[in-house]
Amino acid sequence: MKVTLNIWRQSKASTKADFRQDGKLVRYQLDHVSPDMSFLEMLDVLNEQLTQQGEEPVAFDHDCREGICGSCGVAIDGVPHGPERGTTACQLHMRSFQDGAVITVEPWRAAAFPVLKDLVVDRSAFDRVVQAGAFISVNTGAPQDANAIPVPKADADRAFDAATCIGCGACVAACKNASAMLFVGAKVSHFVHLPQGRVERDQRARNLVAAMDREGFGNCTNQYECEAACPKEIPVRVIAELNREFVRAKVREEPVVDKGRGGDG
Amino acid sequence: MKLDARIPSGPIQKKWDERRFETKLVNPANKRKYKVLVVGSGLAGAAAAASLAELGYQVECFCFQDSPRRAHSIAAQGGINAAKNYRNDGDSIWRLFYDTVKGGDFRAREANVYRLAQLSVNIIDQAVAAGVPFARDYGGLLDNRSFGGAQVSRTFYARGQTGQQLLLGAYASLSRQIGLKAVKMFSRTEMLDVVLVDGHAKGIVVRDLVTGEVRAHAGDAVVLATGGYGNVFYLSTNAKGCNVTATWRAYKRGAGFANPCYTQIHPTCIPVSGDHQSKLTLMSESLRNDGRVWVPKKPGDKRKAAEIPDDERDYYLERKYPSFGNLAPRDIASRAAKQVCDEGRGIGDTGLGVYLDFRDSIQRLGRDAIAGKYGNLFHMYAKITAEDPYAQPMRIFPAVHYTMGGLWVDYDLMSTIPGMFVLGEANFSDHGANRLGASALMQGLADGYFVIPYTIAGYLAGQKAGSVQGNRPEFAKAIGEVAAMQKKLLGIQGKRTVDDFHKALGKIMWGRCGMARNEQGLQQALQEIPALRDEFWRDVRIVGGEAGINQSLEKAGRVADFLEFGELLCRDAKERRESCGGHFREEWQDDGEARRDDDKFCHAAVWEYQGPGKTPTRHQEPLTFENVHLAVRSYK
């Protein structure tokens, strides 16, 4: 099959307030695309062609190519990870497109995720949010036997559903406010359904919300675009849980100590 | 090269206690004066970095991905072994030890394997305490499944994404230490050399993959946890970035490389669909708990699977290995698949495939039960192949998956370079010639959480903290060499792309040194690889410069190393004139079963670099079996 690509090219890291000045869409034509190729394999073919012509290949993040590492992430025709629900860009196959399709490929757009080059963005804000408290403060050593505290299967399953987040950032990219509520909600939900995680629930909720604000993520206005874009189909209920945990932490009126990062180590 | 494994004396059950007792300690107040450089943030690296920081050491941690959470461990699917015996089905530390030594075809070091089995139980406790949501039963207790090469159910799992959940646990602990400023994390940073000062590893050279800056970091010890080298075959189940660069460059600085020819071909992967293919996708071994492997009895039978009646199907694993059946170990299952395909009974357009069929278990347990256990794997299969595995059997074929070889380490996980420790898939230690399923996660975490925190103290206690700083001339020299290599690569301006060379290398490796190997083919590979390497250095084309993000340059460095390493792998395969585990030499077999030669080859082969263009030296670490009887490995 044939496809025409409009790909965002940007040679240097974003600097300007208006991203449109940092780069531009460039048109490429590919004539021999197999429907069995993944979207990223199609980009590989383009990059081979560009290299042969002495042009710089398109930079994009990827690693596992099986939908689990969360590296890949591009907006395809304006939709994070493209048209298939519950599917990362690396697992999207060209058979999802028409022969002759014109496809626009852009990086995530969010103030907290500055573009570094072409389709590559800086998502380290997510890491810093996690560093603020998305963990259980347990040192390596000899904790009690793993079966000492039974966890009802339903709770374990709810924790698991939230823990499937791959940290790709599609939720932020899909949100008109560039909010990270789905991501942060997933972290909070993962821990709050496990007895081991409940000990630190108050400071976790507070610290994560503070970190999220510090990183410049926007507010949630209940558009639920994040849920639709999430390749792991994390449900928006985690946002409700985050709100509940945050309010609960407030009501319990412990002194608000935002240690910035690190929890209480 | 001196190979002293430094195995503690005494009975095997006491060795690890013995070592922990005799190892020197670093006093808590002094720990913060030592800096440890941890390269890698997978299970081994993240667990090590977090644990060392908790103890009080200063830690710097490096990974090439944009976040430590994306290390390749994230992709592990099926599970992690531990001798918890929660099923009461006869498991024990001894049995896990025995299964692992036997599974590795008696080519691993007994003492290390025993320690691994001992530590396995702590890993599960640690992971649960850190919030890893393992699968549970309705009573709220942890669930288990079975994996190949074992007759007990000892594998803990988190649906089909055990690796992601375990890594998120280790990453959370690491993140906590980063937040506490006990670990400095350097993401998007690739290690390109180790720096030796007076023969000890005291630093590394890295490239900042965003700015292009090449710089050095100094420390008191270096820990490599950089994963396996399966991508030397180009197509593998590994993530695209997996590479041999860190360990290869350490080898060129004097670290012994052990058993490079021990590569694992996993029996259940989605078959290759075309030339565009950039990687192969694993279908977890756990599927063989409920899936049955078969091919038609008649060669060339092109009927659809559903049209082939039961008595015309050959469930060849059940037939050949009745006591383990579909859960025969990986090397054996892969070889059996190759055999039936060689007989012309392979399925699919290419004839390079076998069926993995869930029809019977769906009938027995219901579709929902199967979806509950393997839903994400079935989904992934359907995405890639556009076929519905609930309605028709999966098509699978073996693919390169894991590498048992790696840098040689002693019992303390120290390489032949003093001060350089190697953990996880990057070392050679525990799996011999074949790794059992669900044992790599176990090993990475055991190394990182529970071994290195003790053993590194034994080394550091003999070193003056902060004795080496980055202003020593060795650092500037190493930086200069890395920069010069980059300049050279960029200056070639030839005609062929990096991927093109990588694919060509992969074809040689798979053809000559894949599932079956022989003297003549290996001999040919030893000519073809250097020729390809010369061509690479004459004709590769990399567009762009040193500065800023340049993914072609990153890849070129890795492929340049694969082009050297591939030759060593083939040389090792040629010199090991026996069949064992994943290393199958056609000349040594009994009807398709591997035939070891214990008289000549009951040792680890350890290669020492001798300089460019020179043949490396092969050393031996003899393996002695005092607790497990050296026997023909049988799964019948």
Ligand SMILES: Cc1cc2nc3c(=O)[nH]c(=O)nc-3n(C[C@H](O)[C@H](O)[C@H](O)COP(=O)(O)OP(=O)(O)OC[C@H]3O[C@@H](n4cnc5c(N)ncnc54)[C@H](O)[C@@H]3O)c2cc1C
């Ligand atoms: C698809 C798949 C499924 C698997 N499933 C299972 C399973 O179910 N059970 C099981 O036990 N095992 C499984 N394995 C094997 C297991 O996942 C790996 O062996 C294990 O995770 C390796 O962990 P590691 O910490 O040693 O290395 P990795 O997780 O590979 O981490 C390597 C780290 O090193 C860094 N690195 C590498 N090179 C450099 C460099 N030059 N400079 C800087 N950083 C560098 C990387 O950034 C990364 O952080 C599976 C493997 C695959 C491919």
Ligand code: FES
């Ligand atoms: S490359 Fe890993 S999720 Fe797409």
